[in-house]
Amino acid sequence: MIEIKSISKTFHQKKQSFKALDKVSLTIDKGDIVGIIGFSGAGKSTLIRTVNLLERPDEGQIIINGKDFTRLSSKQLAEERKKIGMIFQHFNLLSSRTVFDNVALPLELDGTSKEEINRKVNELLKIVGLEDKANDYPKSLSGGQKQRVAIARALANDPHLLLCDEATSALDPATTQSILQLLRDINQRLGITILLITHEMEVIKAVCNHVAVIDKGKLVTKGTLSEIISDKENPIIRQFINSDIMTLPQELISRLQKEPKHGLFPLVEIELSENISVEQILSALYSQYKIPYKLLKADVEYFGNSNFGKILLQLHGEVEENQQVISYFNQNKIQNTVKGYA
Numbered sequence: 001m002i003e004i005k006s007i008s009k010t011f012h013q014k015k016q017s018f019k020a021l022d023k024v025s026l027t028i029d030k031g032d033i034v035g036i037i038g039f040s041g042a043g044k045s046t047l048i049r050t051v052n053l054l055e056r057p058d059e060g061q062i063i064i065n066g067k068d069f070t071r072l073s074s075k076q077l078a079e080e081r082k083k084i085g086m087i088f089q090h091f092n093l094l095s096s097r098t099v100f101d102n103v104a105l106p107l108e109l110d111g112t113s114k115e116e117i118n119r120k121v122n123e124l125l126k127i128v129g130l131e132d133k134a135n136d137y138p139k140s141l142s143g144g145q146k147q148r149v150a151i152a153r154a155l156a157n158d159p160h161l162l163l164c165d166e167a168t169s170a171l172d173p174a175t176t177q178s179i180l181q182l183l184r185d186i187n188q189r190l191g192i193t194i195l196l197i198t199h200e201m202e203v204i205k206a207v208c209n210h211v212a213v214i215d216k217g218k219l220v221t222k223g224t225l226s227e228i229i230s231d232k233e234n235p236i237i238r239q240f241i242n243s244d245i246m247t248l249p250q251e252l253i254s255r256l257q258k259e260p261k262h263g264l265f266p267l268v269e270i271e272l273s274e275n276i277s278v279e280q281i282l283s284a285l286y287s288q289y290k291i292p293y294k295l296l297k298a299d300v301e302y303f304g305n306s307n308f309g310k311i312l313l314q315l316h317g318e319v320e321e322n323q324q325v326i327s328y329f330n331q332n333k334i335q336n337t338v339k340g341y342a
Helices: 044-051 074-081 099-109 114-127 143-154 173-190 201-207 225-230 235-240 278-289 319-331
Strands: 002-013 016-028 033-037 059-064 084-088 161-165 193-198 210-215 218-224 266-272 293-303 306-315 336-341
Touching (some): 016 033, 033 044, 033 201, 044 161, 084 143, 099 143, 114 143, 161 173, 193 201, 218 225, 266 319, 278 293, 278 319, 306 319
Parallel strands (some): 084 161, 161 193
Antiparallel strands (some): 266 336
């Protein structure tokens, strides 16, 4: 378990001071994948660098597996850091060393035997899918391959914790997804706890179980992915998730009426949540009320077994039937808005 307790950090430049972290507290369970998201300058990088004390906090505690890192001697801290791998945005590979030798570097520095280095490096290259690149140099690799080498190197000393500092920011979307899948596989196969920072919500959605949102050095909120996605009242979260009002199809806008009239049918926007699924809505219309409808638009994302987003329906029943359906939505606390009649 990792406990970040009331961490604060202020940087001083000439006559100015900047508080990068302000009493941030966060608990991370063993084997979890936790994402810290925030805009540029929010304090993400400073926070992740305090975990292994690359940045020493002004106050607070970093407790990992029962040890307070802020109280360790330099020698003790160096020993504990061996069990914390770190992956950076720009890979930090040595251009003069082969893929094999880059991965082997931490083991060499630790005095590991050549036989063990050979066994371990080949095993790690197989895990990251680069066993055929062992003798290549970084200049011949793609960005995704370079990051895979960096991941293998970070795993060399059998860490219990992996820190990822914007590890996919320099990669294209397809490569990003492959790296995130690799991190999830490593988490599940090796049981390594992963803490990553990012400014991209798509990264959080793809790999994280829990999320912490940081802004201006303060921890804004934390929770499961579904809890964070559901918290649309928080202005910071609202900027990260697509919670804009769903735009109506262009062909309907010109003939949309505010009041019901004969021959017009209501357009109802329904907000989905962890407990309200598309299937539940459509099943009620088809099985329970048996009224015709059109599904005009859907913006739905699935996280595990839960869905979030919005759908736009046009109810084509009689006036009373349509009203019964809307009453059903209200009674079951299904957030809905009648956008007009067409």
